Each structure stands twice: as structure tokens, then as C-alpha cells.
Amino acid sequence: MLQRIGDALKGTEGSGKRKWITYFFVGALSIVFAAWGAYGIVNLSFGEPNYAAEAGGTKITLEQARNNWLREQSQWQQRLGGAELPAELRARLQDQVLEGMIRDALLDKRTHDLGYRVGHDELIEAIKSEPAFQINGQYSPAAASDALARAGFTEAAFQERLRSDLQRSQLEAAIRGSDFLTPVEAARLRELEDQEREVRYLTLPAEKFPGAPADDAAVAAYYQAHEKEYLTPESAHIEYAELKLDSLESTLTVSDADLHAQYEKEKSQLATPEKRRARHILIPVSSPNDDAAALKEAQDLFAQAKAGKDFGELARQYSKDPGSAPSGGDLGFADKSTFVPPFAEALFSMKPGEIRGPVKTQFGYHIIKLEEIQAGKGKTFEEARPQLESELKRNQATDRFGEIQEQLETRLSEPNASLSTLAQEFKLERGDIPEYLKGAGAAPLGAAQPLQDLLFGEPPLAAGRLGGPVLIGDNALVIVRMVEHRKPAPKPLGEVRAEIVAAIGKERATAAALKAADGARARLEAGTPFEAVAQSLGLHAEPARFVGRNDPSISAPIRTAVFAAPRPGKTPVFRAFALQSGGAALIDVSAVRTAAAAGTPQEQADRAQQAAGREGVGDVMAYVAEMRRTADVRKNPKAFD
Numbered sequence: 001m002l003q004r005i006g007d008a009l010k011g012t013e014g015s016g017k018r019k020w021i022t023y024f025f026v027g028a029l030s031i032v033f034a035a036w037g038a039y040g041i042v043n044l045s046f047g048e049p050n051y052a053a054e055a056g057g058t059k060i061t062l063e064q065a066r067n068n069w070l071r072e073q074s075q076w077q078q079r080l081g082g083a084e085l086p087a088e089l090r091a092r093l094q095d096q097v098l099e100g101m102i103r104d105a106l107l108d109k110r111t112h113d114l115g116y117r118v119g120h121d122e123l124i125e126a127i128k129s130e131p132a133f134q135i136n137g138q139y140s141p142a143a144a145s146d147a148l149a150r151a152g153f154t155e156a157a158f159q160e161r162l163r164s165d166l167q168r169s170q171l172e173a174a175i176r177g178s179d180f181l182t183p184v185e186a187a188r189l190r191e192l193e194d195q196e197r198e199v200r201y202l203t204l205p206a207e208k209f210p211g212a213p214a215d216d217a218a219v220a221a222y223y224q225a226h227e228k229e230y231l232t233p234e235s236a237h238i239e240y241a242e243l244k245l246d247s248l249e250s251t252l253t254v255s256d257a258d259l260h261a262q263y264e265k266e267k268s269q270l271a272t273p274e275k276r277r278a279r280h281i282l283i284p285v286s287s288p289n290d291d292a293a294a295l296k297e298a299q300d301l302f303a304q305a306k307a308g309k310d311f312g313e314l315a316r317q318y319s320k321d322p323g324s325a326p327s328g329g330d331l332g333f334a335d336k337s338t339f340v341p342p343f344a345e346a347l348f349s350m351k352p353g354e355i356r357g358p359v360k361t362q363f364g365y366h367i368i369k370l371e372e373i374q375a376g377k378g379k380t381f382e383e384a385r386p387q388l389e390s391e392l393k394r395n396q397a398t399d400r401f402g403e404i405q406e407q408l409e410t411r412l413s414e415p416n417a418s419l420s421t422l423a424q425e426f427k428l429e430r431g432d433i434p435e436y437l438k439g440a441g442a443a444p445l446g447a448a449q450p451l452q453d454l455l456f457g458e459p460p461l462a463a464g465r466l467g468g469p470v471l472i473g474d475n476a477l478v479i480v481r482m483v484e485h486r487k488p489a490p491k492p493l494g495e496v497r498a499e500i501v502a503a504i505g506k507e508r509a510t511a512a513a514l515k516a517a518d519g520a521r522a523r524l525e526a527g528t529p530f531e532a533v534a535q536s537l538g539l540h541a542e543p544a545r546f547v548g549r550n551d552p553s554i555s556a557p558i559r560t561a562v563f564a565a566p567r568p569g570k571t572p573v574f575r576a577f578a579l580q581s582g583g584a585a586l587i588d589v590s591a592v593r594t595a596a597a598a599g600t601p602q603e604q605a606d607r608a609q610q611a612a613g614r615e616g617v618g619d620v621m622a623y624v625a626e627m628r629r630t631a632d633v634r635k636n637p638k639a640f641d
Contacts, residue, residue: 052639053098056631058105060098065639069097074413086459094640104164106631107624111167116174118166126162136269175623176616191594196546198591199554199562200530202520202539204513206582211508214501222500223493230496231488234438236455238480240445241419241428243404245475249397254389262388263381270384273336274376278347279311279329281357282321284364298358298365305355311369320364333374343368405477408469412479417466419481428479448472451480460485506582513584517576520586524574530588544590558585565589 052065072093076085085093127133133144148158214222223230263270283298285291301318305311312328319325336344343366346359350370357367404426411417423430433442438456441447450470454461461467461482468479493500520533534541547554549563557579565573565587572590579585 052636053102054634055102055105056109056633058109060101060105062636062639065098065101068101069094069640072097074409089459098635098639102631102633103624103628106627107168107171108164110627111171114171116167116170118163118170122166123159123163126166127159172620175620178616178619193549194594195563196548196593197562197589198544198546198593200541200544200588200590201554201558201562202517202534202537202541202586203558203579204517204537204539204584204586206506206509206513208538209509209512209516209583211505211512214504214508218504219497219500220493222504223496226500226503227490230491230499232486232491233440234456234488235486236436236438236461237483237486238433238436238455239419239483240431240433240478240480241423241426242431242445242472242476242478243401243426243428243469245394245397245401247429248400249393252393252396252400254392254396258392259385259388260381262392263384266384266388267378270379270387272376272379274348275333275335275374276347276370277333277372277374278331279315279369279371280321280324280331280343281305281311281315281319281329281367282325282364283318283358283366284320294365295358298367302355302357302367305357305367305369311355314367329369330371333372401477405469408477408479412466412468419466419479422479445472445478451478454480455482455485510578510582510584514576514578517584517586521574521576524572524586524588533586544588546591546593557581558587561585561587562589567592 050062051059052062053060073085073090076089076093127144128139130144130147132147133139135143145155148155153161281298281301283294283301285294297318301314305314312330315325315329319329321329324331336348338344339347340361340363342359342361346356346366347368347370350356350368352370352373355367355369358365359368360366408422408426411422420430422428431444433445436442436445436455438452439447441452445451448470451472454467454470461480463482463485466479466481469477470480471477516537520537523533523536524530531541547559547562549559551559554562561575561577565575567573568589568591572588574586574588576584576586
């Protein structure tokens, strides 16, 4: 529910691109309304049109609606290089903005009316757990203040939005949690999911059934009927100017005063952690039934080690850890984070020379001996200097990067903006790509989706227009000028003739293979043995065997057909069908069974709960859709005038 708030704080929210400064976000249930227009119970009659919409008694002010529209409009105009939005697109986008606000108002009212509340402690906990407010995993008021300022939130506005989203997440959890499966439904679901079917099948490869060669008339007819399959890719000739975070960082310097201040701030976190050198003997537990035997063996080895037997020799002889057993169980020096929790807790509470065990982890039972302790120590300023300098430079570069992005957004909307002027002013690296392909992109910019959306979106960036800035990954941004936009066009017939001949050959061979498979199916239904049918086709018939829905030993198309076939009764079910890859297949489904129950009763219960959870997602979407459909909504048709 709260992902979008986190994205806004980290600067990853936007229309298909990561933005360093973001001013608008939508709740997690917005997916239900992504393509909504005005529908449901809508009343367009207004007395005095002093608000944009009224949803369930909640009024959305003209100022709120128009501010949201200005942000949306700005993003689209950047895509269009500053051009005006077409009237039809403008009306559709305005309605989507208003629908999003209507949805928010309805959800807020519904959660309030149902009694959902977010207490102060819960709100504070959510704030403290926001990664953008943390430094090295710990909440930092300074980091929180900085992140809110970057995202354009006051503390009060953020808390209000966060409380609203937390409240909505309670409603979503309640709806999802209300889904359940009865024991009968759970058993039936397991029976269907774990069902196995006995099958024999034949694959009739296309190359065994060659059709007549394609003549010129056939090639021309196929080319005309499948022209859209033989188009040049949509492409663009673009000029660009790029800002790289690494290049920006290399131009910055950090003063000694700043380094010392940062050192004092992070001194406690710059310590080298304590490390310990241990030996261990591992006795694995291969199954729950072997637990008692493994525990007894581990206890015996522990007793021998405590009695004075050489620990290294015991490890070499009995430990089943292939990595450490040859060296007497020696694990070398490592800090606490290296080990799984039960092992780490035991090891880091021991004294040198102490032997402890058996300690159980997911790997089995361990006998542990602590050999040495390497104490942790703090870094001096000089030791920490390279790390601190790198951190400060990166932080400064990130700040400057965001500032330049904002400035470029403003400058691109100016009437006389030019790529060369902006590149010179902001020290951007210029480039030219004669053929940037839709989908595939081109070096050195690659195929970043934000750039693809800018260049080839609906509508595409107009020729001669500037667009951007858009992020290329996390460390670079570009502004572009569309020199030429090339729409897909049919390739010359001579260029694709060989492909067409191959396609016609595959079609004809597949049709012949399917005809042979249909004939074979008729013979099977008439009582001819499967082996005899296979032999007549020059194919080898494997014995019948049971396969599951996800059995990797059988190809997906055949497996799908096997489980799409009717359940066999007293007689087998035969099916013949063409394969998308070419050729055809013939299947004989003769029996059905349910595999033995997998897992413990608890695992089976968890499985049923997961299935109910999947149903719950659909229930949430349906609930929100119905809430909107039946809501009393009044829209002001002049809200954006």
C-alpha cells in the first residue's frame, strides 16, 4: 500500500521515469481505476460550480483538481516538446486525473465510516521504518526532513497522506483476510492442482510432411496477407545531451572541514566488527525421521570433544561439511553476520577454547569450538578518509544532479530552448544517434524505457522538438531532440522472400502433419493399437506414463493439451492438434489419478491459505470497482476551464 509514498520520497515516482523531485503520488489501489472514464452514478448538474467534483458527500475543490492537472499536463507537454495536447487526449487525461481524486475521496470516506483508524504509535512506527528516513538502517530526523523537502512535502501533509494510506491498507487486509477455503474446497483444489494424467503421445515433425514448393503467386499472396509481419522497425534519428552522475562527481571537491564533520557524525559506524575463528562438526538432518539419530550422533561427538579428543581429527572424520571438514572444521575468521542466527548466537557468546553443542540450524546439528577472537576496532580519520570523501562527493553530486534535472525541466518549456545551448550551459555531453530503434534502442543510450516512452509514446515526440529530461538507469539523464521519426514501413518483397518461402513451407508441412495426425486419431478411436499407429507414421511410441501439470519432462504445448482434454472414462481420450512451432501432435489420455498429499498438514493449510490470498486480491479489486460504480458522484464539466 505504501510503496508509492516511498517512491516519492526516494524520487522514483513519475510517468514512466524516475524523478529526483516528485510532487504527486497515487494510492496503491489506483490500478483498478487506471483506464476509467466517467461512469457509475454520475450527476453533471451543478448549481454554483465552486468545486470540481463531489464524491459520496466529499467535495474536491477546483484548486486541488487544477493543481493535479497542471502536474499531469506538464509531464505530457515535456513528452510533446512543449506542444499543446490534442483536444481528445487532453479531455481523457483530465478525466483520469479527476477520477483518481474521486477514488481517493471515496476510499478515505469508506475507511472512516467503517471505523478504520491509525493510531499515533502506528503512524510513528511507519515513519521510522521508511528507508528514505534512515541512515545505515537507523531513523534519522535530519534525513527525514531532507527527504520530505526534496519530495515537496511538509511534515503535516506527509503524515496526513501516510495515515490515509495506512488506513486504506487496513481495509485491503480485511477484505483479503475474509477469503477462505472450506476443507472440501481445499481438498478439491489440491486434487485439481496435483492431478496426474496417464498419457502416450506422438510428435509429428513438420520436416516429415513437406508440402508443395511455394511459387511466385503464393509468395505474393502471403506477403500481401501478412504485410504487418514484414515491417521495418519504428525508429528515430535523435540528437541528445547527457549528464552522467559519475562525471559530475569527478568535478567536485570536498573540504577537510566537511570530511572531519562527516567523520564525527559517522565515527561510531566506521568500526571494524569483531571477528571470530571457529571450528565445527556438522551432522546433517536429511529428513524429519532422521532427526533423533542425527542428534544422538552429535551428542556423542560433543562428549568425545569435551573429553579431550582432538577436535580437528573428529571434524575430519565425522563432519559432513565438505568445505571445512578436510581442514579439521576450520571456518577461519568471520564476523557475526557471516553465520546463520542460531550458529552466530552460540559462537559469539563463547570464550576461546570453549566447545558447545549440539546447536541446531537448518543445515543440521553443529558442534562448535571457538579458537580465537579478533577484536573490532574503530577507523581513524585517515583510514576512513577515502570512504568519507566518496560518500560526500556522491551526495553532493546527487544533489546537483537533481538540481540540474529540475532546471532542465523548466528550461525545456521555454520557447527558444535549444539542445546546443542547454548542453553548453549545463556541461552536458553531446551525441547523435542516426537510428534509434523502438524496443531495441541503440548504443550508447541503450533501450531505457523512459526514453522509449518519450520518443515513441502516443503521440511520439514531434520532429524538431526537444524532450526530457529522462533518466537512463540510476546514474544518467538525457535531453533529446527529435530529428526524424520513422514509422514502420513494409520491407521490399525481395528482401523478405526467403523468410516467406520458409513460412509457407512451414504452414503447408504443419497442415499435412495435422491431416496425418487426424487420420491417426480416427484409427485409434476405431481400436487400432497405439504402437501400430506410431509404426505406420514412422515414429517410436514411448510407454504410457503419468505426468503432472508442471512436469518438465513433457513439452508445455502437449502438457497443456493433456490437461485441457476431457477426463477419460472407460475409454481413452484422443486428440490431434497443430503445434505452434510447426508440425502436429497426437495424444492418448487413458487415466487420471491424484498424487499423494505433499507436505505436512501445516504445509497443506498454508497452501490453502495462499490460494485464498490469491482470491483475496481479486476481491479487493472487485470491492473498489463496485464502490466506485455505485457511488453518488457529481462532476463539474467546467472543472478544468
